[in-house]
Amino acid sequence: MRPVFLVTPALVYLVVLCFIPDVIMLALSVFEYRDGVIYPGFTFEHYVGFLTDSFYLNILLRTLYLAFGVGVLTVLIGYPVAYFLVRGRSRFKGLVLMLVLMPLLASVVVRTFGWLVLLEPQGLVNQLLDVVGLGPVTLIRNYTGVFIGLVHVYLPYSILSIMASLSTVHPSLELAAQNLGAGRVAAFRRVTLPLTLPGMVTGFALTFALVLSAYATPRILGGRTVHTTATQIYDQMLFLLNWPLAGAIAVIVLVISLVVLWVTSRVQGKLVIA
Amino acid sequence: MEQPSATDVAVVGVTKRFGDVTAVHKVSLDVAHGEFLTLLGPSGCGKTTTLNIIAGFLRPDDGQILLGGQRVDHLPPYRRDTAMVFQQYALFPHMTVAENIAFGLQMRKAPKAEIVTRVQRALEIVRLPGLGDRRPSQLSGGQQQRVALARAIVVEPTVLLLDEPLSNLDLKLRENLRLEIKRVQRELGITAIYVTHDQGEALVMSDRIAVMNQGVVEQLGPPTEIYEEPRTAFVAEFIGTSNFLRGRLDGVEEETANIVLADGVQLRARRRPDGPTDGEVLVMVRPEHLALGGGNGTDGRANELRALVKEVVYLGSYIRFVAELATGDTVTVEEMNLPGAVRAGIGESVTLRVAPEHCLLLARPER
Ligand SMILES: Nc1ncnc2c1ncn2[C@@H]1O[C@H](COP(=O)(O)OP(=O)(O)O)[C@@H](O)[C@H]1O
Ligand SMILES: [Mg+2]
Numbered sequence: 001m002r003p004v005f006l007v008t009p010a011l012v013y014l015v016v017l018c019f020i021p022d023v024i025m026l027a028l029s030v031f032e033y034r035d036g037v038i039y040p041g042f043t044f045e046h047y048v049g050f051l052t053d054s055f056y057l058n059i060l061l062r063t064l065y066l067a068f069g070v071g072v073l074t075v076l077i078g079y080p081v082a083y084f085l086v087r088g089r090s091r092f093k094g095l096v097l098m099l100v101l102m103p104l105l106a107s108v109v110v111r112t113f114g115w116l117v118l119l120e121p122q123g124l125v126n127q128l129l130d131v132v133g134l135g136p137v138t139l140i141r142n143y144t145g146v147f148i149g150l151v152h153v154y155l156p157y158s159i160l161s162i163m164a165s166l167s168t169v170h171p172s173l174e175l176a177a178q179n180l181g182a183g184r185v186a187a188f189r190r191v192t193l194p195l196t197l198p199g200m201v202t203g204f205a206l207t208f209a210l211v212l213s214a215y216a217t218p219r220i221l222g223g224r225t226v227h228t229t230a231t232q233i234y235d236q237m238l239f240l241l242n243w244p245l246a247g248a249i250a251v252i253v254l255v256i257s258l259v260v261l262w263v264t265s266r267v268q269g270k271l272v273i274a
Numbered sequence: 275m276e277q278p279s280a281t282d283v284a285v286v287g288v289t290k291r292f293g294d295v296t297a298v299h300k301v302s303l304d305v306a307h308g309e310f311l312t313l314l315g316p317s318g319c320g321k322t323t324t325l326n327i328i329a330g331f332l333r334p335d336d337g338q339i340l341l342g343g344q345r346v347d348h349l350p351p352y353r354r355d356t357a358m359v360f361q362q363y364a365l366f367p368h369m370t371v372a373e374n375i376a377f378g379l380q381m382r383k384a385p386k387a388e389i390v391t392r393v394q395r396a397l398e399i400v401r402l403p404g405l406g407d408r409r410p411s412q413l414s415g416g417q418q419q420r421v422a423l424a425r426a427i428v429v430e431p432t433v434l435l436l437d438e439p440l441s442n443l444d445l446k447l448r449e450n451l452r453l454e455i456k457r458v459q460r461e462l463g464i465t466a467i468y469v470t471h472d473q474g475e476a477l478v479m480s481d482r483i484a485v486m487n488q489g490v491v492e493q494l495g496p497p498t499e500i501y502e503e504p505r506t507a508f509v510a511e512f513i514g515t516s517n518f519l520r521g522r523l524d525g526v527e528e529e530t531a532n533i534v535l536a537d538g539v540q541l542r543a544r545r546r547p548d549g550p551t552d553g554e555v556l557v558m559v560r561p562e563h564l565a566l567g568g569g570n571g572t573d574g575r576a577n578e579l580r581a582l583v584k585e586v587v588y589l590g591s592y593i594r595f596v597a598e599l600a601t602g603d604t605v606t607v608e609e610m611n612l613p614g615a616v617r618a619g620i621g622e623s624v625t626l627r628v629a630p631e632h633c634l635l636l637a638r639p640e641r
Binding site: 177 | 360365366378
């Protein structure tokens with residue numbers, strides 16, 4: 001069979017369900033919008049409006065900040081877990097791997113409601129904080145709660161990226177470094193870390209892009225007080241019926257995601273010359 | 275002044291278990307300064323484990339390791355003055371060749387200028403000058419292993435450890451590089467422990483060979499002794515080609531013994547002082563010591579065996595015959611392909627002669 005037939009089903013799927021809607025969104029974002037009515041046209045006013053209005057700009061910056069923070073944290077706390085799963089010799093490896101992957105099997109909504117129960121003022125977390133004399137702390141309907149929830153949701157992606165990278169680093173490299181006089185820290189810093197940087201960058205970029213478009217977690221844990229670009233797109237479309245502005249925000253988020261992915265792939269290229 | 279220790283490495287009664295498996299059992303080795311010692315044995319006999327214990331990657335369950343006369347059992351790998359050449363090269367892929375070689379010197383906090391000259395020198399020793407700026411991935415397998423060798427010798431370790439460094443290379447390169455490794459080791463006078471399952475490698479390179487089997491050192495000695503004076507049937511079988519004749523002891527003297535084969539044929543064999551004294555035994559004969567041909571010229575001392583030729587293999591400089599004795603044992607005979615040499619065809623009945631001093635009495639391993 002000619003190779004083109006092999007990719008046809010996936011290609012049709014992508015074109016119909018991803019590319020065409022993107023084009024429609026792009027078109028909508030330059031249409032005119034007056035008094036709740038959309039008129040075909042060509043204007044950049046929604047882009048200009050979004051990027052000059054401090055309310056919207058604030059949402060964008062906070063979302064980027066959130067995505068950056070979640071990306072960094074998932075990589076930092078994901079790394080030791082990935083290391084344990086790839087290099088460890090514990091009997092509990094299988095169990096830990098299952099715990100890591102389990103979140104991917106449950107719906108985001110279900111998991112996020114779980115966090116709502118844990119984080120609410122009378123929830124388990126606050127009860128524990130109370131016992132050690134640190135509580136109560138407001139952990140829902142604010143960025144803290146959203147942050148905690150998002151880290152949990154996207155941690156597996158970082159862990160899996162780093163694991164993939166770590167498993168390409170032969171253990172004998174670390175032994176060779178130690179054999180040549182490097183202590184555990186030096187061996188890690190000079191050998192393992194630089195060789196797994198590509199995995200860390202991938203994990204970060206993946207998480208960053210996913211947080212930018214995350215909707216359920218910010219909505220459920222953030223309530224009506226936390227806005228992100230995704231919740232803003234949703235509100236503009238469903239409540240304000242301002243599809244052109246929603247389209248413009250979506251295009252801006254898409255462009256940012258693409259830029260991040262492009263930059264990281266460039267960085268990757270530099271990292272893996274080896 | 276203190277007398278410098280002539281022993282660079284001492285392994286004293288080292289035992290290592292992995293769960294139920296005893297990987298290494300009471301292994302003791304002394305390696306003299308500048309000596310090339312090979313651990314030879316089949317896969318899984320505990321060679322790598324022994325090397326890893328010396329390097330400090332593994333802790334022995336029992337026994338001691340001494341480097342340069344000092345006990346190092348309690349020291350982590352990075353505090354031991356060993357340098358390892360790994361089977362999979364283990365070069366750092368994100369560093370250049372020069373950076374790889376410099377790594378050990380940097381860890382030892384050598385001055386920058388000194389590092390540059392020593393790296394340069396190491397590259398010359400392994401005959402790769404000018405390749406310092408390449409990445410390991412831009413080199414062939416043989417070149418990579420040379421870099422690995424340079425990276426190890428540049429730190430001037432007390433002992434160089436090599437774990438099957440040639441087994442990922444093809445035959446031609448292997449034969450080339452084994453001589454190279456030997457040359458570098460001899461030129462620098464480095465003490466080396468070399469691990470291999472390749473008897474050819476061991477015979478060519480080593481000052482002494484330790485033949486290992488199931489975690490135990492069966493015999494330790496120079497290559498000639500290992501080949502000519504094997505202590506056990508395992509050693510005889512593992513190094514070179516051996517014929518084993520099963521028989522029963524029928525009287526022993528100081529250095530000789532009489533053996534009766536299963537078909538009643540009498541045989542005289544050489545016996546070591548610690549050899550078996552009665553019961554079921556083996557007689558080991560190398561193929562090159564068996565001579566094809568009838569009784570003429572027999573001085574009456576040589577053992578004679580009747581056999582049926584089963585196979586003839588022409589190998590150019592010599593001819594190999596596979597023949598079956600009346601006892602059912604099969605023997606291999608190798609005759610130099612000289613003018614006038616005796617020939618025999620398949621199915622022919624022949625007489626094989628072998629001098630008693632080339633028949634070595636061995637205990638029959640209990641299986
Ligand atoms: N980390 C380990 N865990 C369990 N068993 C091991 C381990 N390393 C080696 N072994 C076992 O110890 C024995 C000796 O292994 P090794 O030293 O690698 O042999 P060699 O290098 O001679 O091929 C083998 O039976 C092997 O299966
Ligand atoms: Mg091995």
